Amino acid sequence: MKIKESELIINPDGSIYHVNLRPEQIADTIITVGDPARVERVAAHFDKVETKVQKREFYTQTGTYKGKRLTVISTGIGTDNIDIVINELDALANIDLTTREVKKDLKSLNFVRIGTSGSIQKDIPVDSFVVSEKGLGFDGLLYYYEAEKVINQTYTAAINKHLKIQAGKATPYMVDGSQDLINLLSQEDKVYKGITGTNVGFYGPQGRVLRAKVSDPDFIDQLVTFNYEDKKVTNLEMETSAIFGLSKLLGHRAVAINAIIANRANGNFSENPKKAVDNLIRYSLNKLAQL
Numbered sequence: 001m002k003i004k005e006s007e008l009i010i011n012p013d014g015s016i017y018h019v020n021l022r023p024e025q026i027a028d029t030i031i032t033v034g035d036p037a038r039v040e041r042v043a044a045h046f047d048k049v050e051t052k053v054q055k056r057e058f059y060t061q062t063g064t065y066k067g068k069r070l071t072v073i074s075t076g077i078g079t080d081n082i083d084i085v086i087n088e089l090d091a092l093a094n095i096d097l098t099t100r101e102v103k104k105d106l107k108s109l110n111f112v113r114i115g116t117s118g119s120i121q122k123d124i125p126v127d128s129f130v131v132s133e134k135g136l137g138f139d140g141l142l143y144y145y146e147a148e149k150v151i152n153q154t155y156t157a158a159i160n161k162h163l164k165i166q167a168g169k170a171t172p173y174m175v176d177g178s179q180d181l182i183n184l185l186s187q188e189d190k191v192y193k194g195i196t197g198t199n200v201g202f203y204g205p206q207g208r209v210l211r212a213k214v215s216d217p218d219f220i221d222q223l224v225t226f227n228y229e230d231k232k233v234t235n236l237e238m239e240t241s242a243i244f245g246l247s248k249l250l251g252h253r254a255v256a257i258n259a260i261i262a263n264r265a266n267g268n269f270s271e272n273p274k275k276a277v278d279n280l281i282r283y284s285l286n287k288l289a290q291l
């Protein structure tokens with residue numbers, strides 16, 4: 001069935017609407033970062049770069065690292081941007097943009113988020129790395145899709161039993177990351193693993209109070225004490241749950257690895273977040289070269 005022009009929007013140069021890329025410009029393994037400046041810092045390690053495209057907050061470079069073809073794209077902040085990036089990259093891989101029809105043979109991409117995050121557990125210090133085994137979404141994005149099957153219903157029930165979510169807020173959901181990618185990125189002892197909370201904001205939604213008071217001052221404490229099958233909520237950021245959810249829904253694999261730049265339990269912030277992120281980039285690229 002032909003997808004209408006209003007739904008699948010193609011630019012005059014044959015690229016897809018927001019990310020401005022053509023199908024041949026993306027690799028099968030795609031690194032997502034929030035900050036467009038981080039794209040340069042990832043691609044600086046590439047052996048060669050074949051594509052550089054920017055539109056809005058979506059900056060992409062495709063090249064090779066140790067011979068492995070990789071794409072790195074910035075998503076900007078938040079799960080609303082993830083909806084755009086994952087859907088458009090999936091369309092580049094799995095929809096024929098000329099006939100506007102879904103291809104018969106579908107491709108499975110690897111999505112790897114290399115991000116920054118705040119730890120909520122005392123024993124996960126700043127400058128460490130956390131691999132997300134599950135994304136805990138406070139964003140509600142996934143409820144706009146037929147996503148019951150990709151949601152981890154057992155963990156979702158457990159977290160909703162544990163938290164006291166007020167009426168009017170989206171029901172939290174959990175989605176698993178891809179086990180083979182989790183294993184690849186967490187081979188070393190220095191890497192922590194856990195459940196990553198994805199919040200709809202940096203301040204109130206993550207329990208930060210500057211001047212505006214929050215509606216549930218107890219929220220972070222509730223998250224800290226969640227423990228199910230020995231798994232805890234380790235860290236908070238703003239994209240992982242949607243990346244995991246949409247990837248799973250569309251048949252892709254996904255993982256997230258974050259540099260911890262803030263420790264909310266101890267109240268401290270990394271003295272050198274740039275160095276922490278650069279270490280994370282180097283570590284992650286070397287693991288991805290093995291894929």
Ligand SMILES: O=P(O)(O)O[C@H]1O[C@H](CO)[C@@H](O)[C@H]1O
Pocket residue numbers: 033034035076077078114115116117202237238239
């Ligand atoms: O550093 P990035 O990848 O943007 O990730 C984190 O930083 C931003 C907030 O400062 C949010 O996007 C959050 O997820």
Ligand SMILES: O=c1cc[nH]c(=O)[nH]1
Pocket residue numbers: 116117118119202206236237238261262
């Ligand atoms: O605490 C933090 C740090 C980085 N990014 C977030 O979303 N939260």
